Amino acid sequence: MSKTSNQSRLHIPEPPFRPGDTPDYSYISVPTAHTPPRPDPLCDDYDTMEHALGLIRVLRFNGEAVGDWNPQMPLDLMHKGLKDMMMTRAMDDRMFNMQRQGKMSFYMKSRGEEAVSVGHAMALKNSDMVFPTYRQQGILINRGASIKEMMCQCLSNSGDPLDGKSIPVLYSFKKHGFFSISGNLGTQLIQGVGWAMANAYKNLDDIASVFTGEGATAEGDFHYALNFASTYRAPCIINVVNNQWAISSFQGIAAGEGETFAARGTGFGLATLRVDGNDLLAVYAATKWAAERARKGGGATLIEHFTYRSSGHSTSDDPTKYRPESEPDIWPFGDPIERLKMHLIAIGEWDEDQHAALEESCKKEIRDIYKSAEALGSLSGDTKVDHYTMFEQVYEELPRHLRDQRDLFDEEL
Amino acid sequence: MSAPTRQMNMIEAIRDALDVKMSQDPDVLVFGEDVGYFGGVFRCTAGLQEKHGLHRCFDTPISEGGIVGIAVGMAANGLRPVAEIQFADYIYPGYDQIASEAARLRYRSNGDFTAPLTIRTPVGGGIFGGTTHSQSPEALFTHISGLKTIIPSNPYDAKGLLIQAIEDNDPVLFLEPKRLYNGPFDGDPHKPAVSWAKHELGQVPEGHYTVPFETVRQFSEGDDLTILAYGTMVWVAENAAREAGVNADILDIRSLLPLDIDAISASVKKTGRCLILHEATRTSGFGAELSAQVAEHCFFSLEAPIVRVTGWDTPYPHAQEWAFFPGPKRVINGIRKVMDAG
CATH class of the missing domain: 3.40.50.920 (Rossmann fold)
Incomplete structure (x- = not known):
């Protein structure tokens, strides 16, 4: 604790380590063999109370897949999961570097959290609408969205499906079941519940899956979402990606030193799961369980994905200013790509050479796609976006006052 | 030839607009605090649950942010939600969902997703509602690009404008001057109340008609x-x-x-x-x-x-x-x- 900590009766939570400290996470218990049992997906909500406090894990650090929750994932799916995570990371790295070269205004990496988005998407149907935050690009990669279009969105160029209207990473891909990302945190949670209610009203089999980081669970929208999901038994999954950091605020600022984020579902009568978010098989298994529950009329599940944000919040952030530089490396749950790789090697279906080759080919594929995307414009040169499109899609049709303003803009040119 | 008319006050005209749209279009859902079984504190939704079903007109938790939030999600998913905020004074918890979400969804997604929802809410004073049941917050909404803000002054316009609002493909804030619900009000509270029955604008056509926006x-x-x-x-x-x-x-x-x-x-x-x-x-x-x-x-x-x-x-x-x-x-x-x- 720093010298300035808590000098009055007012309690302000502090993270265990700050820059200059040597982080030690031995106090976080990492369950090795035991995880909570896997109940029937249509169990009573209170049968998942221990799951809100425990941690569902499948992959051991020695590469074994064990326990009740082992989804027995087919080999081709595991290979796809691995590649999707590696492509996501390769794209993140490339885009981060290109932002540093001034090609775009901003970028946000999902390093360390790739298993949450990829593993989750693998367990859903493509027609299930996800309401993501800005750190679930792995869902788009998994669902086969055009990486070139994603890059063009970040570059705000003439290939951007959004015509440059939104800042980088705030994608919208309805055709891939990916809801338009808002920069106002948490708002998508209750909207996703509304989407799910509409699915139920229309007697559809599809569900909605909504995401928030742990920081934005402090928004009212999170409370609304849990309340409405419970009241109307909405067919949805509410995901809290607990990556420990909301920009510079550690998770205790959102949670206090109370119970887990998953436990917040318990009081609403929702099923609750807490899962090792760096374990793709566990994320997949937990999502499958929650999706089945929602689809069969059992209502919403709150899943806390316990993970770690290995990079800064965004290109505008420098995490060494508020946490020890070594913290990401000593995080006790390892790296999601490494852990799936270890498993595949352990079962004799992968080796280091293959992995290095795949890493190289992902990099090359991303580099090639990026070149073709940047050819359509970037912030460092000409974005090639038509300025007049800024007047479009405010309303379905241009009202009189916007027509007048467009004419005024005409005079400027 | 014009449709036959029926004498209605503004409450009945609003209810009739909802009834017409709910009868025509299964995508129209009505919800809000106390709007279901009870029919709303001003009675604008009375009978709609009984006629159209529990799943078409229902009560919500006391959560304006939640009410508008689900309306955004439902509208994006193809429905035509009509949400009631019990008093405009209560709308502020829903302001983020209106101003940052409903009004911006079309723009920020470049038309990929839209939010064709209607929010009805009573405004204005004249019923001794004090600071929390009398406000007229229209300017807080006309400042928001992407939103349409409508306010009728009589039963005829109320019905036609509300049907137009529900059919509009953009989010519409529909403000209802609560002092006019039961009759025109000339500003003198000491005169006996006048009912809409004595006024030609209280003669409201049956069935479907619209009053276009961007008109006076x-x-x-x-x-x-x-x-x-x-x-x-x-x-x-x-x-x-x-x-x-x-x-x-x-x-x-x-x-x-x-x-x-x-x-x-x-x-x-x-x-x-x-x-x-x-x-x-x-x-x-x-x-x-x-x-x-x-x-x-x-x-x-x-x-x-x-x-x-x-x-x-x-x-x-x-x-x-x-x-x-x-x-x-x-x-x-x-x-x-x-x-x-x-």
Whole structure:
């Protein structure tokens, strides 16, 4: 604790380590063999109370897949999961570097959290609408969205499906079941519940899956979402990606030193799961369980994905200013790509050479796609976006006052 | 040949609009606090649950942010939600979902997702509601691009505009002047209440019709001055103009955004004088926008400065309700000011 900590009766939570400290996470218990049992997906909500406090894990650090929750994932799916995570990371790295070269205004990496988005998407149907935050690009990669279009969105160029209207990473891909990302945190949670209610009203089999980081669970929208999901038994999954950091605020600022984020579902009568978010098989298994529950009329599940944000919040952030530089490396749950790789090697279906080759080919594929995307414009040169499109899609049709303003803009040119 | 009409007050007209749309379109859902079994605290949804089913008209938790939030999600998913916020004074927890989400979804996704929802909410004073049941927050919404803000002053317009709102592919805030629910109100609380039965605008066509947005209602015709008003103030304007002995061109600005500036400027160019009325507080009120636009479009036709008559820049007080309300005396003073100048 720093010298300035808590000098009055007012309690302000502090993270265990700050820059200059040597982080030690031995106090976080990492369950090795035991995880909570896997109940029937249509169990009573209170049968998942221990799951809100425990941690569902499948992959051991020695590469074994064990326990009740082992989804027995087919080999081709595991290979796809691995590649999707590696492509996501390769794209993140490339885009981060290109932002540093001034090609775009901003970028946000999902390093360390790739298993949450990829593993989750693998367990859903493509027609299930996800309401993501800005750190679930792995869902788009998994669902086969055009990486070139994603890059063009970040570059705000003439290939951007959004015509440059939104800042980088705030994608919208309805055709891939990916809801338009808002920069106002948490708002998508209750909207996703509304989407799910509409699915139920229309007697559809599809569900909605909504995401928030742990920081934005402090928004009212999170409370609304849990309340409405419970009241109307909405067919949805509410995901809290607990990556420990909301920009510079550690998770205790959102949670206090109370119970887990998953436990917040318990009081609403929702099923609750807490899962090792760096374990793709566990994320997949937990999502499958929650999706089945929602689809069969059992209502919403709150899943806390316990993970770690290995990079800064965004290109505008420098995490060494508020946490020890070594913290990401000593995080006790390892790296999601490494852990799936270890498993595949352990079962004799992968080796280091293959992995290095795949890493190289992902990099090359991303580099090639990026070149073709940047050819359509970037912030460092000409974005090639038509300025007049800024007047479009405010309303379905241009009202009189916007027509007048467009004419005024005409005079400027 | 026009459809047969039925005498309705504004509550019945609003309910009829909902009933018509719910009968025509299974995608129309109605929800809000107390709107289901009970039928709403102002009775606007009475009978709709019984007629159309529990899943078509239902109660929500006391959560305006949640109500608007689910409406956004439902609308994006192809439904036509009509959400009720019990009083406009309660709308602020839903403001983020309205201003940052419903109004911006089409733009930020470049048309990939849209939010064709309607939010109905009662506005204005006159029922001794005090600070928390009397506000007129329209200017907080007309400042939001991507949103349409509508306010009817009579049963005929209420039904036609509400049907238009539900069918509109953009989010619409539909403000209901609660003092007009049961009858026109000329601003004098000491006169006996008048019912809509005595008024031709209380004769409402059966079935489906719409009143288009971006239009005004020419409420009365005159050459002396133009009075721009909306909601309850249209009726106060008519009373005050009569008492002041002027022939006023009273325009009912029932569509605040989008605004029919052509009709407004034609009238002001004709009369050369302009009085602007609203019940809401004055500073940065919608009257400021109207005044600016009139100045921009009609400056060389104006024979007198534009005058605004509004509520005071205070919260809406309880015991002093009629001292706050811009009643006939304040409007008549405004009329004199416009007529005497220049």
